[in-house]
Amino acid sequence: MTWDEMVPLLRQGTLETLQMTVWSTLFTALGGILLGVLLVLTDRGGLLPAPPVNQVLGVIVNIGRSLPFVILMMAIIPFTRALVGTSIGTQAAIVPLTLSAIPFYARLVETALREVDPGVVAAAQAMGASRVQIVGKVLLREARPGLVAGLTVTVVALISYSAMAGAIGGGGLGDLAIRYGYQRFETGMMLAILVLLIALVQLVQSLGDLAVRRLTHK
Numbered sequence: 001m002t003w004d005e006m007v008p009l010l011r012q013g014t015l016e017t018l019q020m021t022v023w024s025t026l027f028t029a030l031g032g033i034l035l036g037v038l039l040v041l042t043d044r045g046g047l048l049p050a051p052p053v054n055q056v057l058g059v060i061v062n063i064g065r066s067l068p069f070v071i072l073m074m075a076i077i078p079f080t081r082a083l084v085g086t087s088i089g090t091q092a093a094i095v096p097l098t099l100s101a102i103p104f105y106a107r108l109v110e111t112a113l114r115e116v117d118p119g120v121v122a123a124a125q126a127m128g129a130s131r132v133q134i135v136g137k138v139l140l141r142e143a144r145p146g147l148v149a150g151l152t153v154t155v156v157a158l159i160s161y162s163a164m165a166g167a168i169g170g171g172g173l174g175d176l177a178i179r180y181g182y183q184r185f186e187t188g189m190m191l192a193i194l195v196l197l198i199a200l201v202q203l204v205q206s207l208g209d210l211a212v213r214r215l216t217h218k
Helices: 003-041 051-066 069-075 077-084 090-114 117-125 130-140 144-168 172-182 187-214
Strands: none
Touching: 003 051, 003 090, 003 130, 003 144, 003 172, 003 187, 051 090, 069 077, 069 090, 069 144, 077 090, 090 144, 117 130, 130 144, 144 172, 144 187, 172 187
């Protein structure tokens, strides 16, 4: 395969990978932060202590983190088809990507929130702040460096997972690697895909590290 033939395919595959990663990151950030906050609030000594609820949430998160992505992706095919109308393609891949990443990020959110100085929370309570205000203006604000660092790790994992999605027709660079690099033994295509994936990961990690440094110094 010539370079001129590879370029359009690589461009399309990269765009599909970015689409999967961006949308799944957005949904993961929303779901992971919500779930992580609930884990902290409902724990013993939290702002809304509810140990039974906390245990149920913990089990759900642990189950989600223990399932290999490829198995999860195949197991929820009926759900994916019902949700987006198809089980193949870029839109379909966003569903298992999100479901696999939310529990992972939720634990990172929980860890970041637990590292917030309890004295700051106590001071906010003494000043009469509501639970919503404490969560939004104290916990989440103080934990921003940890939240961003955790999201960076999650995005890198999502890029890797998006490549696996190509195994069942999820599109993106993973699909190109399967069709051309594995099935047709196109070594040049495989090397180009590897370079693009490495470049994406390096870019995400660099931007995440920069954001963490800036938030830490504020």
